[in-house]
Amino acid sequence: MKHTLTALLLACVTTFTSAAQAAESDIRKSIESSFPGTKIASIAKSPIDGMFEVVANSPQGPLVLYSDPMGQHLLLGDLLHVQSKRNLTSERMEKLTAIKWESLPLQNAIKVVKGDGSRKLAVFSDPDCPYCKKAEVEFNKLDNVTIYNFAYPLAMHPDAGRKSKLVWCSKDRAQAWQDLMLKNMLPSGKADCDNPIDENLALGAKLRIDGTPALIFPNGKRIPGYVDAKRLEAMLDDVSVRKVGARN
Numbered sequence: 001m002k003h004t005l006t007a008l009l010l011a012c013v014t015t016f017t018s019a020a021q022a023a024e025s026d027i028r029k030s031i032e033s034s035f036p037g038t039k040i041a042s043i044a045k046s047p048i049d050g051m052f053e054v055v056a057n058s059p060q061g062p063l064v065l066y067s068d069p070m071g072q073h074l075l076l077g078d079l080l081h082v083q084s085k086r087n088l089t090s091e092r093m094e095k096l097t098a099i100k101w102e103s104l105p106l107q108n109a110i111k112v113v114k115g116d117g118s119r120k121l122a123v124f125s126d127p128d129c130p131y132c133k134k135a136e137v138e139f140n141k142l143d144n145v146t147i148y149n150f151a152y153p154l155a156m157h158p159d160a161g162r163k164s165k166l167v168w169c170s171k172d173r174a175q176a177w178q179d180l181m182l183k184n185m186l187p188s189g190k191a192d193c194d195n196p197i198d199e200n201l202a203l204g205a206k207l208r209i210d211g212t213p214a215l216i217f218p219n220g221k222r223i224p225g226y227v228d229a230k231r232l233e234a235m236l237d238d239v240s241v242r243k244v245g246a247r248n
Contacts, residue, residue, distance in 0.1 A: 024043045024052070027043055027052055030070065031056075031071055040057075042054075048066075053065075055096065061208045062093065094221060097222060098219075098221065101120070108196035108199055109148035111147075111149075112146070112147045113146050113174070114144065118145070119145040119236040120239075121215060121216070122147075122148040122216040122217075124150045125152060126152055127153065127164055128154075129154065129157065131212070131225065131226045137182065138229040145236060151167065151197055152201065152214075154212060166191045169190055170189060211225070
């Protein structure tokens with residue numbers, strides 16, 4: 001009896017696996033033939049029976065779609081779990097776009113330390129971006145945090161590159177950066193020292209950062225745009241608590 005049951009279970013698993021593989025093949029074939037040039041990164045079962053999650057690579061980054069087993073119907077939108085009030089698509093996108101903190105070249109950032117500097121935050125910021133200046137006001141309200149500012153001059157601000165280099169070439173980069181962002185005080189001196197601005201631009205392009213400010217937390221989570229100090233405090237504390245919990 002035991003051997004018969006085992007054989008039956010194995011047969012069910014094999015049938016399920018074969019069906020899933022067949023569905024994946026059909027979905028991939030349908031999408032790639034209908035949308036030439038589309039690169040599918042993965043296909044997996046979704047939490048809904050009969051629906052598959054499809055992750056495609058686009059110029060703007062990963063794209064999450066949902067498909068029937070034949071790839072004849074596609075759904076683009078957020079999948080919500082009603083009982084827990086979770087946005088499953090958003091959670092998936094966070095994982096797909098997460099940035100490994102260890103991969104960031106922090107030596108290319110303008111380091112500002114507040115208090116004991118125990119909490120960490122990286123920011124891609126443009127000195128001529130109004131929302132970056134607004135964000136800097138909120139950063140100034142924080143304590144016990146180290147902020148790594150990657151000067152990231154956007155093409156729409158033609159003088160931002162020069163300003164970024166002036167800050168980098170200053171004797172006290174942290175003070176020069178804060179003076180510029182908070183008081184609109186342009187550093188005096190030269191802008192012809194060795195600087196990482198071009199490297200920052202290349203890094204941002206690789207990470208698909210197309211707007212500023214862009215915030216990155218040590219857990220890999222990225223937040224585009226301005227965030228107020230109260231929310232930042234909660235997010236920084238959450239990362240710190242999770243990090244301590246992981247050690248314990």
